[in-house]
Amino acid sequence: xxxxxxxxxxxxxxxxxxxxxxxxxxxxxxxxxxxxxxxxxxxxxxxxxxxxxxxxxxxxxxxxxxxxxxxxxxxxxxxxxxxxxxxxxxxxxxxxxxxxxxxxxxxxxxxxxxxxxxxxxxxxxxxxxxxxxxxxxxxxxxxxxxxxxxxxxxxxxxxxxxxxxxxxxxxxxxxxxxxxxxxxxxxxxxxxxxxxxxxxxxxxxxxxxxxxxxxxxxxxxxxxxxxxxxxxxxxxxxxxxxxxxxxxxxxxxxxxxxxxxxxxxxxxxxxxxxxxxxxxxx
Amino acid sequence: xxxxxxxxxxxxxxxxxxxxxxxxxxxxxxxxxxxxxxxxxxxxxxxxxxxxxxxxxxxxxxxxxxxxxxxxxxxxxxxxxxxxxxxxxxxxxxxxxxxxxxxxxxxxxxxxxxxxxxxxxxxxxxxxxxxxxxxxxxxxxxxxxxxxxxxxxxxxxxxxxxxxxxxxxxxxxxxxxxxxxxxxxxxxxxxxxxxxxxxxxxxxxxxxxxxxxxxxxxxxxxxxxxxxxxxxxxxxxxxxxxxxxxxxxxxxxxxxxxxxxxxxxxxxxxxxxxxxxxxxxxxxxxxxxxxxxxxxxxxxxxxxxxxxxxxxxxxxxxxxxxxxxxxxxxxxxxxxxxxxxxxxxxxxxxxxxxxxxxxxxxxxxxxxxxxxxxxxxxxxxxxxxxxxxxxxxxxxxxxxxxxxxxxxxxxx
Amino acid sequence: xxxxxxxxxxxxxxxxxxxxxxxxxxxxxxxxxxxxxxxxxxxxxxxxxxxxxxxxxxxxxxxxxxxxxxxxxxxxxxxxxxxxxxxxxxxxxxxxxxxxxxxxxxxxxxxxxxxxxxxxxxxxxxxxxxxxxxxxxxxxxxxxxxxxxxxxxxxxxxxxxxxxxxxxxxxxxxxxxxxxxxxxxxxxxxxxxxxxxxxxxxxxxxxxxxxxxxxxxxxxxxxxxxxxxxxxxxxxxxxxxxxxxxxxxxxxxxxxxxxxxxxxxxxxxxxxxxxxxxxxxxxxxxxxxxxxxxx
Numbered sequence: 001x002x003x004x005x006x007x008x009x010x011x012x013x014x015x016x017x018x019x020x021x022x023x024x025x026x027x028x029x030x031x032x033x034x035x036x037x038x039x040x041x042x043x044x045x046x047x048x049x050x051x052x053x054x055x056x057x058x059x060x061x062x063x064x065x066x067x068x069x070x071x072x073x074x075x076x077x078x079x080x081x082x083x084x085x086x087x088x089x090x091x092x093x094x095x096x097x098x099x100x101x102x103x104x105x106x107x108x109x110x111x112x113x114x115x116x117x118x119x120x121x122x123x124x125x126x127x128x129x130x131x132x133x134x135x136x137x138x139x140x141x142x143x144x145x146x147x148x149x150x151x152x153x154x155x156x157x158x159x160x161x162x163x164x165x166x167x168x169x170x171x172x173x174x175x176x177x178x179x180x181x182x183x184x185x186x187x188x189x190x191x192x193x194x195x196x197x198x199x200x201x202x203x204x205x206x207x208x209x210x211x212x213x214x215x216x217x218x219x220x221x222x223x224x225x226x227x228x229x230x231x232x233x234x235x236x237x238x239x240x241x242x243x244x245x246x247x248x249x250x251x252x253x254x255x256x257x258x259x260x261x262x263x264x265x266x267x268x269x270x271x272x273x274x275x276x277x278x279x280x281x282x
Numbered sequence: 283x284x285x286x287x288x289x290x291x292x293x294x295x296x297x298x299x300x301x302x303x304x305x306x307x308x309x310x311x312x313x314x315x316x317x318x319x320x321x322x323x324x325x326x327x328x329x330x331x332x333x334x335x336x337x338x339x340x341x342x343x344x345x346x347x348x349x350x351x352x353x354x355x356x357x358x359x360x361x362x363x364x365x366x367x368x369x370x371x372x373x374x375x376x377x378x379x380x381x382x383x384x385x386x387x388x389x390x391x392x393x394x395x396x397x398x399x400x401x402x403x404x405x406x407x408x409x410x411x412x413x414x415x416x417x418x419x420x421x422x423x424x425x426x427x428x429x430x431x432x433x434x435x436x437x438x439x440x441x442x443x444x445x446x447x448x449x450x451x452x453x454x455x456x457x458x459x460x461x462x463x464x465x466x467x468x469x470x471x472x473x474x475x476x477x478x479x480x481x482x483x484x485x486x487x488x489x490x491x492x493x494x495x496x497x498x499x500x501x502x503x504x505x506x507x508x509x510x511x512x513x514x515x516x517x518x519x520x521x522x523x524x525x526x527x528x529x530x531x532x533x534x535x536x537x538x539x540x541x542x543x544x545x546x547x548x549x550x551x552x553x554x555x556x557x558x559x560x561x562x563x564x565x566x567x568x569x570x571x572x573x574x575x576x577x578x579x580x581x582x583x584x585x586x587x588x589x590x591x592x593x594x595x596x597x598x599x600x601x602x603x604x605x606x607x608x609x610x611x612x613x614x615x616x617x618x619x620x621x622x623x624x625x626x627x628x629x630x631x632x633x634x635x636x637x638x639x640x641x642x643x644x645x646x647x648x649x650x651x652x653x654x655x656x657x658x659x660x661x662x663x664x665x666x667x668x669x670x671x672x673x674x675x676x677x678x679x680x681x682x683x684x685x686x687x688x689x690x691x692x693x694x
Numbered sequence: 695x696x697x698x699x700x701x702x703x704x705x706x707x708x709x710x711x712x713x714x715x716x717x718x719x720x721x722x723x724x725x726x727x728x729x730x731x732x733x734x735x736x737x738x739x740x741x742x743x744x745x746x747x748x749x750x751x752x753x754x755x756x757x758x759x760x761x762x763x764x765x766x767x768x769x770x771x772x773x774x775x776x777x778x779x780x781x782x783x784x785x786x787x788x789x790x791x792x793x794x795x796x797x798x799x800x801x802x803x804x805x806x807x808x809x810x811x812x813x814x815x816x817x818x819x820x821x822x823x824x825x826x827x828x829x830x831x832x833x834x835x836x837x838x839x840x841x842x843x844x845x846x847x848x849x850x851x852x853x854x855x856x857x858x859x860x861x862x863x864x865x866x867x868x869x870x871x872x873x874x875x876x877x878x879x880x881x882x883x884x885x886x887x888x889x890x891x892x893x894x895x896x897x898x899x900x901x902x903x904x905x906x907x908x909x910x911x912x913x914x915x916x917x918x919x920x921x922x923x924x925x926x927x928x929x930x931x932x933x934x935x936x937x938x939x940x941x942x943x944x945x946x947x948x949x950x951x952x953x954x955x956x957x958x959x960x961x962x963x964x965x966x967x968x969x970x971x972x973x974x975x976x977x978x979x980x981x982x983x984x985x986x987x988x989x
Binding site: 003005018024025028029034035038049050052094095097098100101102104107110111113114115116117118119120121122123126127128129130132135151153154155157158159161162163167169170185186190200201207208211215217233236247250254255257261262265266 | 703712725727730740790803804868910967983
Binding site: 043044047048049070133137142143221222225226234235243244245 | 312317318343344345346349352353356357360361526527528529531532533535536547548550551552554555556
């Protein structure tokens with residue numbers, strides 16, 4: 001374990017570390033605290049320029065309930081889940097396969113295809129807007145969560161393939177060779193040997209993709225309209241009006257909307273602590 | 283937000299019988315009226331329409347205001363509603379040119395709108411045809427801190443000299459004369475419009491925005507030299523380029539600034555921040571050249587029928603309904619804005635009344651606002667130039683040259 | 695037939711695994727890129743008919759002041775945004791302990807990445823607000839004169855980058871935390887026996903094992919720097935007078951913003967941006983290729 005495990009140092013260092021943790025955290029999260037503070041202010045405060053001072057009134061309850069009353073936030077959050085979860089499943093599944101193919105097999109065009117995935121992922125998505133919209137219309141999925149799911153799975157396949165391929169490349173080859181010698185077929189190698197070793201990467205990648213898709217605003221506005229299919233990002237900004245932006249409400253909504261990815265990270269964390277690879281080598 | 287408002291059982295049966303005309307009876311409306319007041323106004327509008335037309339069900343899709351500007355480009359081709367709202371003047375132009383809006387001269391003729399909505403007629407006409415129905419507009423002018431003016435003994439300025447003197451007094455007492463937030467460029471456009479309208483008049487301003495006059499013309503330079511007088515005299519809030527118009531309200535609320543060249547929608551937030559009607563006042567932008575008739579700005583909001591709409595017959599009924607005097611009175615009472623229909627009445631609010639009397643007595647013409655009078659690309663380049671000028675007036679020549687370059691390209 | 699498959703399974707298998715992912719990617723990404731490159735040769739308002747104009751968009755672009763400003767800003771972003779990588783590494787090292795509650799700490803440190811970037815940009819612009827912002831309050835507390843970061847064409851891009859670094863560092867931190875978990879403890883023990891400590895341990899033993907994480911962190915940071923759209927949009931809208939524009943935002947302005955109806959021109963800008971990214975990709979791929987050949 002690097003750096004040196006804190007339990008092995010003296011008491012002074014240990015207590016220093018234990019106090020440093022919350023202090024650093026608070027400094028680090030100051031902007032977030034500012035968002036939370038804004039979410040309990042009244043609109044009048046913001047218009048008079050009171051961004052950082054003591055709020056003139058604590059509208060915690062009003063703002064947070066207002067957000068659920070003025071917009072169908074619950075429906076938007078549900079739409080976000082309907083888009084994000086299938087996307088994560090699809091993207092991770094596809095990229096496990098593509099990453100496996102590119103990492104394990106040497107074939108002509110391996111590097112070229114890998115290059116393709118990386119390059120496509122660098123693309124600024126504005127360049128894709130009109131063709132993807134037209135494609136979604138032709139496929140009949142425009143203005144439904146499927147338009148977003150299909151697009152995101154396809155687009156994230158680039159990044160995910162990169163991630164998985166690198167991870168798999170670093171796994172010990174001996175296992176796979178040994179399995180082949182024993183006559184195990186390729187799919188079984190994939191399913192029974194490689195996938196279990198990839199658990200930490202799958203967990204990490206799922207969290208990342210979940211966050212990206214959850215926070216996507218651009219494609220939500222392009223491919224969906226109306227409360228049946230719009231995710232929370234686009235729905236949240238409906239709190240901002242034509243002239244006056246209700247930042248106190250948007251802040252409240254943003255905090256609520258940010259909770260799922262954080263919870264997800266928290267629950268997936270234990271998978272990161274794996275020493276699974278080591279076990280397999282031995 | 284979907285509003286599936288129910289029809290009576292009889293009309294459901296009627297619709298079932300009219301199965302061949304599958305879309306008759308359902309009207310799909312897309313709007314961006316996501317603010318509380320406009321949202322309530324539209325809820326009422328839709329309810330009233332359905333009450334009078336029991337055979338029509340309305341499906342209402344409410345978009346957030348910013349997202350709508352992107353969504354409209356997609357839904358007009360991909361999944362067009364029957365009615366959509368938008369804006370007048372050059373804001374309609376790209377969609378009219380692409381054939382995505384339906385001409386509605388028949389509605390204007392049959393509902394007598396050429397008479398009742400005459401004041402907005404010009405802004406709804408392109409190529410001699412009418413492309414939508416306007417239902418509201420709001421005035422622009424100078425909103426100011428009455429109490430600060432009274433304390434410092436300043437009268438409401440009517441002439442250019444009065445205006446400059448007022449600013450000098452304010453500055454001497456540590457109050458910034460005009461607050462402005464130019465991060466979102468349109469606020470600078472408002473100031474330019476008024477200065478240009480007062481310096482050179484409505485006809486010249488229209489010619490300029492239509493690309494018929496060069497930006498390097500002496501008359502344009504005259505407007506900028508008037509503007510420079512204000513900039514040099516320290517009229518404008520420091521560091522306004524970092525502020526949105528909303529953030530620039532704060533100094534006025536705190537009493538650090540006294541005037542705002544803004545539209546009537548500024549009143550609601552100022553009241554919300556705690557200013558009372560004794561502290562807040564309104565006056566018409568002062569006259570610069572007495573030989574020029576005073577023109578005003580009054581941007582208009584409109585509703586249109588997409589060319590790809592499925593139920594145009596009912597959509598036209600809806601637009602005719604929207605053009606009626608009583609309907610416009612009601613919706614504008616909710617919106618806190620002004621009706622277009624000359625037979626409508628205006629609510630009692632002192633600012634609305636002031637705005638209304640100013641607009642109805644104006645002899646110089648009504649402009650739509652720089653970003654609606656000028657085509658999109660010119661508007662953006664122009665407003666960016668205005669913002670830069672306000673902070674770096676010494677760059678005027680370079681700015682005007684750049685605007686000329688854009689004009690050359692845009693108005694081919 | 696089965697014999698054929700058995701003999702050639704090592705040749706066929708990869709294609710079977712690749713097929714679904716590759717198909718989706720080609721349809722939704724590669725094909726549209728080709729479509730957009732083609733759009734850059736037209737004059738099109740996105741609504742009506744396209745008109746072929748050949749290279750005219752590119753010619754205009756090279757004479758465009760705003761384009762060069764954007765290019766310069768992108769360059770600044772690319773360099774300074776990379777700070778997220780080392781800072782993220784140190785934060786990961788800081789958090790890589792097993793004290794009580796470290797899981798909660800890790801989640802909380804990750805939070806900035808998870809909050810919508812638009813809200814982050816907003817809070818930072820209030821931080822920089824010339825009249826009421828916290829930055830000026832702090833500066834004036836220490837006796838300085840306030841600066842208006844976002845209104846000054848000299849400082850504005852740096853101000854936005856600082857705001858963007860906050861979520862991006864959280865992202866790099868997560869990547870490094872993942873990487874640190876798979877570091878080989880045997881090598882660390884061996885190093886400790888050899889009396890390697892602190893920096894030397896980090897440089898010679900840990901960092902080489904973190905190569906995959908570093909690679910990905912650098913790649914996503916570069917992508918982030920070149921994409922930087924949300925921050926620029928909410929904090930300055932490209933201003934003051936276009937001095938904080940970046941190519942991704944300029945493209946949006948020309949094609950999709952309220953005043954932008956020039957899809958062809960916007961596509962040309964996007965193509966240039968894409969070519970710049972290609973330089974980086976090629977560079978990294980070459981490096982990767984060389985590294986792997988060595989192994």
